[in-house]
Amino acid sequence: MEGLASLGTIPKVSFPPISSSIRRSKFLSRRLNCRPSMDALSRNSISVASSSSPISPAIRAQQTESEAGSAAASPVNESEENDLKVKEWEVGMFQDEVAASQGIRIRRRPPTGPPLHYVGPFQFRLQNEGNTPRNILEEIIWYKDKEVSQMKERRPLFSLKKDLDSAPPARDFLGALKAAYLRTNLPGLIAEVKKASPSRGVLREDFDPVEIAQAYEKGGAACLSVLTDEKFFQGSFENLQKIRNAGVECPLLCKEFVVDAWQIYYARSKGADAILLIAAVLPDLDIKYMTKICKMVGLTPLVEVHDEKEMDRMLAIEGIELIGINNRNLETFKVDISNTKKLLEGERGQKIREKNITIVGESGLFTPDDIAYVQEAGVKAVLVGESIVKQSDPTKGIAGLFGKDISA
Numbered sequence: 001m002e003g004l005a006s007l008g009t010i011p012k013v014s015f016p017p018i019s020s021s022i023r024r025s026k027f028l029s030r031r032l033n034c035r036p037s038m039d040a041l042s043r044n045s046i047s048v049a050s051s052s053s054p055i056s057p058a059i060r061a062q063q064t065e066s067e068a069g070s071a072a073a074s075p076v077n078e079s080e081e082n083d084l085k086v087k088e089w090e091v092g093m094f095q096d097e098v099a100a101s102q103g104i105r106i107r108r109r110p111p112t113g114p115p116l117h118y119v120g121p122f123q124f125r126l127q128n129e130g131n132t133p134r135n136i137l138e139e140i141i142w143y144k145d146k147e148v149s150q151m152k153e154r155r156p157l158f159s160l161k162k163d164l165d166s167a168p169p170a171r172d173f174l175g176a177l178k179a180a181y182l183r184t185n186l187p188g189l190i191a192e193v194k195k196a197s198p199s200r201g202v203l204r205e206d207f208d209p210v211e212i213a214q215a216y217e218k219g220g221a222a223c224l225s226v227l228t229d230e231k232f233f234q235g236s237f238e239n240l241q242k243i244r245n246a247g248v249e250c251p252l253l254c255k256e257f258v259v260d261a262w263q264i265y266y267a268r269s270k271g272a273d274a275i276l277l278i279a280a281v282l283p284d285l286d287i288k289y290m291t292k293i294c295k296m297v298g299l300t301p302l303v304e305v306h307d308e309k310e311m312d313r314m315l316a317i318e319g320i321e322l323i324g325i326n327n328r329n330l331e332t333f334k335v336d337i338s339n340t341k342k343l344l345e346g347e348r349g350q351k352i353r354e355k356n357i358t359i360v361g362e363s364g365l366f367t368p369d370d371i372a373y374v375q376e377a378g379v380k381a382v383l384v385g386e387s388i389v390k391q392s393d394p395t396k397g398i399a400g401l402f403g404k405d406i407s408a
């Protein structure tokens with residue numbers, strides 16, 4: 001399992017009963033709104049991931065890469081295409097099972113609708129219970145899944161990779177946070193360039209991302225976080241690029257909802273220095289694989305957790321150096337800064353210190369007392385948006401947040 005991230009091939013298994021293969025193909029054709037060929041229907045041995053090696057978007061990115069490479073040389077024929085689609089369906093199925101076994105409630109994409117012959121009350125029931133997102137995070141993730149697959153079609157991985165050489169060099173995000181802590185004896189600030197959010201609406205009407213970024217830098221921010229999600233947060237990759245190209249020296253976190261390793265390459269190509277990975281969305285294998293991809297391309301992964309279970313999962317993974325504790329529950333929007341304290345207490349806190357992991361307190365921080373509270377709890381950095389972005393002068397907003405000028 002550990003080595004899965006680096007493998008180029010996926011283990012082959014056979015579907016024992018031919019009928020289940022046919023069922024899957026039919027099911028898939030409904031889901032994909034296409035008809036699988038007889039070839040795919042009659043095959044009882046196709047290449048899929050075995051359930052002992054749950055495949056993730058991470059692996060899909062690898063597949064995309066090799067698919068992209070081979071597509072140029074030889075066009076994929078119909079039966080191969082069908083096999084691929086069957087495989088994708090299998091992959092999705094295992095992904096949700098694996099995620100659920102790790103306590104992840106967020107489903108990566110809507111479950112397939114009811115079989116076509118189901119009518120009347122069944123359709124009604126299934127639509128409400130299955131195919132509607134259960135909360136805002138799930139809604140964002142389902143949308144992101146579609147958005148990313150469209151973006152991938154326009155910019156396949158192999159072409160994206162070529163851009164990495166010409167991307168502005170990655171800077172040391174974690175190093176900047178540590179240096180700020182040493183310099184000020186206060187948590188290093190990741191100041192967020194955030195126009196709006198689903199829970200708070202528009203935070204700032206006159207939103208000039210570069211001006212805000214420069215004001216944050218002037219105010220003593222160690223790093224910046226730039227929302228790139230357009231639909232729910234009114235952010236963009238254009239903002240990220242503009243800030244980077246304007247010469248802002250603070251390392252930049254790409255604040256995204258990552259569901260596919262492709263997004264990591266994309267963020268780097270746009271000049272990001274770090275990227276968020278959300279444990280409530282990504283199973284362990286994705287986190288492991290994606291952290292490796294991040295390191296390969298020079299991005300610092302910031303892994304976000306919001307409860308004990310997610311923290312324990314991340315503490316069991318080797319090589320994680322930066323963990324954010326979100327005080328906002330992304331499923332309910334409830335904000336409670338005592339969450340940071342709760343997750344750093346007792347043995348957990350001990351383990352975090354032993355592993356020398358830097359903890360970021362995220363969300364709902366407004367006053368010097370809030371900062372002191374999370375610092376006391378053990379954080380060495382904070383991620384702050386609303387309270388500083390709303391100030392007419394965000395530079396002063398930072399001084400207000402810390403109760404003193406931290407720029408010197």
Ligand SMILES: O=P(O)(O)OC[C@@H](O)[C@@H](O)c1c[nH]c2ccccc12
Nearest residue numbers: 326362363364365383384385386387
């Ligand atoms: O505006 P606030 O409450 O200071 O929060 C900032 C940041 O923590 C929040 O925007 C955030 C934390 N994790 C996220 C994941 C996705 C989108 C946004 C977030």
